[in-house]
Amino acid sequence: MKKVYVGKTKDVFELENGNYLLKFKDDVTGENGVFDPGANTVGLSIEGIGRSNLQMSIHFFEILKAAGIKTHYVSADLDNATMEVLPAKVFGHGLEVICRFKSTGSFMRRYGDYIQEGADLDAYVETTFKNDEKGDPLVTEDGLIALGVMTAEQYDSMRSLTKKIATAVRDELAKKDLVLYDIKFEFGYNGDEVILIDEIASGNMRVYKDGKIVDPMDLGKLLFA
Secondary structure (H helix, E strand, O other), X not given: OEEEEEOOOEEEEEOOOOOEEEEEXXXXXXXXXXXXXXXXXXXXXXXXXXXXXXXXXXXXXXXXXXXXXXXXXXXXXXXOOEEEEOXXXXXXXXXXXXXXXXXXXXXXXXXXOOOOOOOEEEEEEEEEEOOHHHOOOEEOHHHHHHOOOOOHHHHHHHHHHHHHHHHHHHHHHHOOOOEEEEEEEEEEEEOXXXXXXXXXXXXXXEEEEOOXXXXXXXXXXXXXX
């Protein structure tokens, strides 16, 4: 296998069959040792979180597959914390899409003058460029189109998929009395089709139970209890 990318929470290898292999790490994003899915730096390492994130990703990718929502997921090896995925090109130099059901985190830092912490949001979708040096700057739909990152049709498809996938995750977590505040996705395109890439795991979402945030390592235990 040829290593083609070293990421904050996983490494990427090219396979001989043309697909790619994601190797999950035990690192999560955050600042000053505190977990934050919206952060653009590795904040801490949690032993076993890579395997836990993969287990959760498999669970949600299978749910999406059953719902007829195409993703890059092909198969996974839980023991080795790896997942085989379809090849996909990223938008621009990398684009993150956040879906928010409750106001918290960076949303509150920007808009706290207008909304209370934990207030309901109707699957609010926002996009940011992946750029650590610039703090993952926000970019609007018009900006993405004007910059040639994606077409209006691709944006509409991505926004629709974001809402569908985030709602599916929220509803699955709710079965365990877990409340999804927000979740971060990445999308790419395979041919002419916009598809979900990356992972669906605790390191990319903020989940609360009984009014308290759930530690990412505990989320898998609660979900699969």
